Amino acid sequence: MRTALVLAALTATASASLGIDAIDSISTSTFTCLKSNGYTYYFGRAYRSNGKTDSTGIQNIKNAKAAGVTGDAYIFPCLSCGSGASQVTTAINAIKSAGATIGTFWLDIETYAWPSSQSSNQQFILDMANQVVKMGYKVGIYTNNNNWSQIVGINWNGVSKYPLWWANYN
Numbered sequence: 001m002r003t004a005l006v007l008a009a010l011t012a013t014a015s016a017s018l019g020i021d022a023i024d025s026i027s028t029s030t031f032t033c034l035k036s037n038g039y040t041y042y043f044g045r046a047y048r049s050n051g052k053t054d055s056t057g058i059q060n061i062k063n064a065k066a067a068g069v070t071g072d073a074y075i076f077p078c079l080s081c082g083s084g085a086s087q088v089t090t091a092i093n094a095i096k097s098a099g100a101t102i103g104t105f106w107l108d109i110e111t112y113a114w115p116s117s118q119s120s121n122q123q124f125i126l127d128m129a130n131q132v133v134k135m136g137y138k139v140g141i142y143t144n145n146n147n148w149s150q151i152v153g154i155n156w157n158g159v160s161k162y163p164l165w166w167a168n169y170n
Contacts, residue, residue, distance in 0.1 A: 017041050021074075026060045031067035039069060043165075046073035046105075047091035049112060051081030061100040074106035074142060077128065079113050084128035092135050105132045106165055109143040111150050118153045125152065129159050140165055 019041030020034060031042065042064035044057035061071035075091050077084060088105070095102060107128050114121055132139045141159055144167040148154065 019043060021045075022060070023054070023057060025056050026063060028063040028066045031064045031069050035067055035069050042069050042071045043106065044071060044073050045076060045108075046095055047075040047077070047087055049076045049078050051078035051087070053091055053094040055094075055098070058095055058098045058100050061095070061102060062098065065101060071100065071102055072104045072106060072140070073100075073102045074108045075128065076108045076110070076112075077124070079115060079124070084124045085131035088128050088131040089135065092132070092137065102137065104138040104140045104163070106140040106142045107132075107159075109141060109151055110147045110167070114151045118151065118156070122152045122156055122158055126158055129162065138163075143167060 017040045018038050020039055021043040023045055026042075031039075034042075042060060044061040044064070045054045046057050046061075048054050057073070061073060064071040073091070073095055075088060077087055081087060092105065107125060109125060129139045139159070140163045142165040143151075145154070147167065148156075152158075
């Protein structure tokens with residue numbers, strides 16, 4: 001039994017993709033260069049913490065796709081700019097209006113101006129996630145242990161069914 005387990009572990013394959021998250025303008029030719037160097041994903045900011053859509057991020061998603069790089073979008077929510085659901089709606093509508101296509105819409109949950117009420121923050125995140133699903137997109141969560149524990153509490157698992165993009169700043 002132990003041998004079979006070791007052999008299974010030795011023959012199992014792992015898969016990883018190389019991607020980039022940038023907020024400055026990136027040309028299609030630069031994405032082509034990135035693709036030739038192994039990059040397969042681009043994560044574009046579609047909504048900013050100031051309550052406005054990010055046209056540069058959305059254009060980058062289009063440029064990435066034109067170069068054959070998969071584009072996803074993320075929202076950096078504005079906690080004083082209305083509901084999470086309305087911000088998601090605004091961001092996704094801007095993506096659609098620009099003619100961009102995405103695979104996953106990521107919720108960027110970082111410690112920046114979040115209220116102290118973890119239960120309110122939990123509801124805000126749930127509202128965003130539910131709206132993404134309602135609009136027909138996949139949801140992902142971008143955060144790390146420090147951000148998550150401060151914003152919603154380390155034990156809250158209300159969106160645990162969604163993929164996690166673990167933020168590891170280096």
